[in-house]
Amino acid sequence: MTTSYADEALIDSLQRTNARLQEENRLLRQMLNLTPAQRRVYQAIAELEQELGYAPTLRQVADRAGLRSTATVHAHLQRLLQAGVIRRASRTVGYTTRGQAS
Numbered sequence: 001m002t003t004s005y006a007d008e009a010l011i012d013s014l015q016r017t018n019a020r021l022q023e024e025n026r027l028l029r030q031m032l033n034l035t036p037a038q039r040r041v042y043q044a045i046a047e048l049e050q051e052l053g054y055a056p057t058l059r060q061v062a063d064r065a066g067l068r069s070t071a072t073v074h075a076h077l078q079r080l081l082q083a084g085v086i087r088r089a090s091r092t093v094g095y096t097t098r099g100q101a102s
Contacts, residue, residue, distance in 0.1 A: 027098050030083045040065045041076040042085060046095045055094035 003011075034042065044064035048056035058070040058077075067073055077093060080086040085099030 023098075027085070031085065031099070034079065034083065034085075037065075037067075038076045038079055041067075041073060042080055042095065042099060045086060045093050046099070049094050055089070058093070061093065 031039070031042075041061060044061045045056060048060055048064055056064075058073050062068065062070050062073045065073065077086065077088065080099075081088060085096060086093050087096050
């Protein structure tokens with residue numbers, strides 16, 4: 001029995017969808033291991049980046065997450081970096097596609 005182009009395209013699409021779902025499931029498990037404060041920091045980063053169109057500063061993240069100290073934000077960022085749900089460059093932070101599963 002031969003498969004048609006449409007069948008092959010459907011199988012390929014289903015395999016890609018399955019791979020994405022497995023990755024999102026893995027990332028969701030990572031996000032569930034975060035503390036509530038770390039999740040607030042992540043959410044602040046995601047919201048600010050979407051609103052501003054660029055990665056926010058530590059002060060902007062602190063203000064949005066309800067934290068007084070950028071040092072506290074920095075500590076939370078280290079855990080988020082280790083979890084792979086954010087990226088960091090210079091004095092700004094942004095969420096990664098790995099973190100969007102949350």
